[in-house]
Amino acid sequence: MKVVNPNAPDEYKYEMDYRNIPREYLNPRIPKGRGKVKWAPFATIPEQHERLKQYTEDQNKIDKQQLSDHQLSEINDKLAYKMFHDPQIEVSYFEGGYIRKINGFIHKVDTHEQSLHLYEETGLIKIKLSEITEITEIK
Structure with a gap:
């Protein structure tokens, strides 16, 4: 039988599987390899991964719901009442x-720009009146 590892002790001279030989007896110039890293995904095209991520996010999006005349008048009534009585609302x-x-406090309703101006923790926010779907009271 041929001696595979001439510099190793007698018990490892004929061993064919390098995993059974302690590292100090192996040739140090043999590369170790990537280990378990080789099973990690390899991003060859970053744009592709960004687009796939965007597709999965887009699956959660919904279409804008169309409000009936009754719902629109209810929102208008709540907004008018809240402006003069208790300006804190959840929109x-x-x-x-x-x-x-x-959540915020009503600053003003701009009829020219068709927007609602709210004071929130971070500052003043504008919301288009056509984008509002519901107004609720904060208790």
């Missing part, structure tokens, strides 16, 4: 395929 509005909710 649900449509933005970029999602329904967002925000």
